[in-house]
Amino acid sequence: MIYKEFGNTGIKLSVLGFGAMRLPMASDKQVDYEPATKLMQRAFELGVNYIDTAPLYCGEDSEVAVGKALKGWRDKIYVSTKYNEGEGGAADLRKKLELSLTKLDTEYIDFYHCWGINKGTVPRFAVKGGVLDEIRKAKDEGLIRHISFSFHDDAANMPEIIDSGIFESVLLQYNMLDRSNEKNIDYAKEKGLGVVVMGPVGGGRLGAPSEVIRNILGREVKSSAEAAMRFVIANPNVHVALSGMQNLEQLEENARIAANAEALSEAELVQVNAMMAENKKLAELYCTGCNYCLPCPQKINIPHVFGLMNYHKVYELTDYSRAEYGNLYKPMEERTAPWEIGWGTDAGTCIECGVCEEKCPQKLKIIEQLKETHEILGRK
Ligand code: SF4
Numbered sequence: 001m002i003y004k005e006f007g008n009t010g011i012k013l014s015v016l017g018f019g020a021m022r023l024p025m026a027s028d029k030q031v032d033y034e035p036a037t038k039l040m041q042r043a044f045e046l047g048v049n050y051i052d053t054a055p056l057y058c059g060e061d062s063e064v065a066v067g068k069a070l071k072g073w074r075d076k077i078y079v080s081t082k083y084n085e086g087e088g089g090a091a092d093l094r095k096k097l098e099l100s101l102t103k104l105d106t107e108y109i110d111f112y113h114c115w116g117i118n119k120g121t122v123p124r125f126a127v128k129g130g131v132l133d134e135i136r137k138a139k140d141e142g143l144i145r146h147i148s149f150s151f152h153d154d155a156a157n158m159p160e161i162i163d164s165g166i167f168e169s170v171l172l173q174y175n176m177l178d179r180s181n182e183k184n185i186d187y188a189k190e191k192g193l194g195v196v197v198m199g200p201v202g203g204g205r206l207g208a209p210s211e212v213i214r215n216i217l218g219r220e221v222k223s224s225a226e227a228a229m230r231f232v233i234a235n236p237n238v239h240v241a242l243s244g245m246q247n248l249e250q251l252e253e254n255a256r257i258a259a260n261a262e263a264l265s266e267a268e269l270v271q272v273n274a275m276m277a278e279n280k281k282l283a284e285l286y287c288t289g290c291n292y293c294l295p296c297p298q299k300i301n302i303p304h305v306f307g308l309m310n311y312h313k314v315y316e317l318t319d320y321s322r323a324e325y326g327n328l329y330k331p332m333e334e335r336t337a338p339w340e341i342g343w344g345t346d347a348g349t350c351i352e353c354g355v356c357e358e359k360c361p362q363k364l365k366i367i368e369q370l371k372e373t374h375e376i377l378g379r380k
């Protein structure tokens with residue numbers, strides 16, 4: 001395992017971090033503790049010393065499962081969890097922090113993340129007697145060792161949050177297909193923050209077999225997942241790549257990659273950049289994702305559907321595309337998460353009204369292309 005100095009914290013963290021969001025489950029609401037403990041403790045044996053959980057992961061049981069795995073390991077492992085803002089400011093934070101400490105069965109949390117910080121959050125948290133004062137108080141009491149934030153906002157909004165000087169580390173999205181935070185990673189490192197990446201394999205997208213992705217580094221790798229993981233951990237300004245490992249096989253494979261995580265050479269970087277630019281151009285032949293064609297009266301999220309087609313056509317991530325397209329058949333009334341609703345309906349529901357085609361600046365033959373997509377990715 002390779003370890004890196006984590007920003008200005010004085011701590012050395014393993015480049016591979018354990019994301020405890022996909023642990024084996026016994027039911028919707030309870031982790032299957034025995035295999036989950038085995039998995040996490042095997043990760044610790046392999047040198048992983050950073051574990052990331054959150055109150056809502058795994059049917060709200062992930063923190064309990066992590067607490068169980070930490071028995072006998074607590075002093076060697078750095079634990080991260082998150083504060084999900086609710087009503088009630090400082091009192092809400094204190095209540096949630098105490099619940100996390102109880103569930104984790106620990107006296108302190110190493111990295112306490114303010115979850116999903118965006119442009120407006122810092123001023124709101126910073127009011128006198130507010131959330132930030134309460135976090136600092138908890139730090140003085142030794143309940144929290146480091147104050148961190150996780151980020152899902154527009155990349156342009158991050159420098160301001162870094163410049164607030166409040167946070168010691170950041171948890172952000174970054175992978176081969178989504179490099180929007182690349183400059184933020186460099187800036188965070190320059191300002192002395194630790195940088196943890198979530199979704200190095202694109203939430204599983206890049207884990208599906210694809211020769212295009214597998215060959216992108218121009219060096220021998222076993223799988224597209226390995227290429228995606230290597231791309232992230234080869235970035236010298238990334239300290240930890242989190243992987244939501246579900247079984248021992250995935251864990252051993254990731255540990256093998258992390259043990260041999262040398263940076264990409266200048267020539268390799270040039271090759272990756274050129275290939276990604278080429279792929280982006282190809283993807284935009286089908287759809288640039290501008291959203292001008294929306295809304296569709298049938299609730300088809302046209303750019304999302306074409307995005308899935310791009311993963312198939314450009315990146316050869318066909319299994320992934322088919323699986324994701326399958327989600328579009330789920331009846332709207334059964335969808336609860338906002339992103340599930342945002343996926344829209346499957347392209348087979350198109351009534352060919354033509355409203356979208358009139359608005360598309362690319363003059364795409366949307367109706368025809370939706371039919372083709374439905375044919376290729378839809379249920380047989
Ligand atoms: S043609 Fe089909 S996809 Fe386009 S707006 Fe009409 S129903 Fe929606």
Ligand code: SF4
Binds near residue numbers: 286291293303360363
């Ligand atoms: S308007 Fe055209 S290019 Fe833009 S998202 Fe819709 S289909 Fe894609």
